[in-house]
Amino acid sequence: AQSVTQLGSHVSVSEGALVLLRCNYSSSVPPYLFWYVQYPNQGLQLLLKYTSAATLVKGINGFEAEFKKSETSFHLTKPSAHMSDAAEYFCAVSEVTDKLIFGTGTRLQVFP
Amino acid sequence: NAGVTQTPKFQVLKTGQSMTLQCAQDMNHEYMSWYRQDPGMGLRLIHYSVGAGITDQGEVPNGYNVSRSTTEDFPLRLLSAAPSQTSVYFCASSWGTSGEETQYFGPGTRLLVL
Numbered sequence: 720a721q722s723v724t725q726l727g728s729h730v731s732v733s734e735g736a737l738v739l740l741r742c743n744y745s746s747s748v749p750p751y752l753f754w755y756v757q758y759p760n761q762g763l764q765l766l767l768k769y770t771s772a773a774t775l776v777k778g779i780n781g782f783e784a785e786f787k788k789s790e791t792s793f794h795l796t797k798p799s800a801h802m803s804d805a806a807e808y809f810c811a812v813s814e815v816t817d818k819l820i821f822g823t824g825t826r827l828q829v830f831p
Numbered sequence: 832n833a834g835v836t837q838t839p840k841f842q843v844l845k846t847g848q849s850m851t852l853q854c855a856q857d858m859n860h861e862y863m864s865w866y867r868q869d870p871g872m873g874l875r876l877i878h879y880s881v882g883a884g885i886t887d888q889g890e891v892p893n894g895y896n897v898s899r900s901t902t903e904d905f906p907l908r909l910l911s912a913a914p915s916q917t918s919v920y921f922c923a924s925s926w927g928t929s930g931e932e933t934q935y936f937g938p939g940t941r942l943l944v945l
Contacts, residue, residue, distance in 0.1 A: 728871065751931045762921055762936035770931040809873060813930045821873040
């Protein structure tokens, strides 16, 4: 069965610092992997997704993630945090169908 | 395009009451789904549909019913509300069922069951 683990329910960084949000997955077949962002009192929107093309995936707002099969990881990074990046971030995995399995989420705080 | 719309935005129910959460999309998407979001648990799939007339259970279906009579609409029914169903409910839709499709989420319905 597929599953997703997000290490760290809360991450705090200073504005301008590197953002690293961790995601490890479990899947019996090559997965599709997603990062979604949720701003306060809003629905989720797609940041980026891996669909077996390039292993380094670039998304919106300067975020990127690298698919590492050997580590079963899909960590999300951004070189320089901005105050507007404060949100909750969800990693998700799907296999054959569009049944997304979500991680428990990581809340990112950005301090000035 | 309005995208995915959900009504109501907020609802308070008493234990035992029933209600329907509405979800509609205007993108002609085949796939629609309902999730609930609870603190520390991420989003969990309740029910999903791969097309009009076809629905199936997700991870946490108990206490909920769905139907899909049209491509556009996918209502979620709470048969007899319980405090454990206090949550934020999200509807989502996507083009197909290949697994790599982007899902588009509605703004959510916040439900409080007393």
